């Protein structure tokens with residue numbers, strides 16, 4: 001295929017999609033493209049007011065060449081920093097949507113203020129990985145019941161700098177020893193979760209697949225907690241001179257969108273930009289770090305995630321159980 005663009009997104013009418021963190025950045029653009037192609041899109045966001053404003057912006061969007069229908073956009077409250085909130089969001093989504101074609105685990109934080117999630121987890125790992133692990137587990141039977149469904153998890157180039165030491169569980173970011181690289185560790189966990197989930201889905205012989213994607217480097221609100229010079233560097237004013245390295249949130253969403261809709265995508269694949277340093281450009285299949293592919297580490301992370309969240313992802317029988 002020539003350079004992939006959003007013009008390649010197939011008709012999404014009849015499909016139901018949940019996008020976490022869809023009120024800004026990559027999540028917003030992903031939700032917008034899928035809604036404009038006809039999907040019913042649930043914006044699963046922690047701040048309902050921001051989510052409603054995002055939904056209004058999608059509905060009011062200017063016509064694009066591919067806008068097929070009036071966007072059908074819904075809002076659900078979801079705070080990934082609270083397993084209780086994840087459970088209630090999953091219940092409401094299940095009650096409202098008998099089918100679920102796509103779950104896009106997109107929401108994320110980078111260097112949030114110090115503290116803990118409601119359940120006592122280091123916040124980067126708690127929000128970026130554990131919250132999404134629990135949400136996926138709680139929606140899994142709905143996804144498994146929908147032929148050809150997908151779970152897309154948005155990770156980062158920086159997963160390559162993550163390290164999860166399975167021999168010493170306390171050096172997991174969730175453990176007592178504070179991680180020195182919480183963001184790369186959480187993004188590594190996103191990758192390892194995708195690969196382990198895909199293996200379990202394939203073993204169960206179901207048509208649901210798990211795919212990962214990264215946006216390269218994109219101008220979004222992710223840098224909001226970083227020092228001012230970094231925010232200036234990433235900001236709109238630098239856009240004209242930094243476009244060779246940093247792309248817009250619109251094109252940043254292309255890799256997650258392609259992972260979500262490309263009919264040729266296969267489980268366990270990883271989509272990211274094809275340009276210089278893989279930071280921008282059209283999305284293609286790319287590669288994970290060797291650390292992420294280690295089966296023993298993936299299994300240990302899965303067990304630890306089940307233990308910490310109290311949500312067991314039972315792919316084999318298409319069930320999720322809560323302890």
Ligand SMILES: NC(=O)c1ccc[n+]([C@@H]2O[C@H](COP(=O)([O-])OP(=O)(O)OC[C@H]3O[C@@H](n4cnc5c(N)ncnc54)[C@H](OP(=O)(O)O)[C@@H]3O)[C@@H](O)[C@H]2O)c1
Nearest residue numbers: 021024025026046079080081107108156217218220221222
């Ligand atoms: N931008 C990049 O260059 C880049 C590079 C690599 C990977 N990524 C990944 O792309 C994904 C999207 O990030 P972005 O760049 O689009 O940043 P963003 O504009 O800051 O968007 C992050 C989204 O996550 C939401 N979120 C944060 N904490 C949450 C929580 N506790 N519960 C529910 N939602 C929560 C935010 O909601 P609020 O607005 O309410 O805080 C926001 O909607 C992340 O997974 C990030 O790691 C981004």
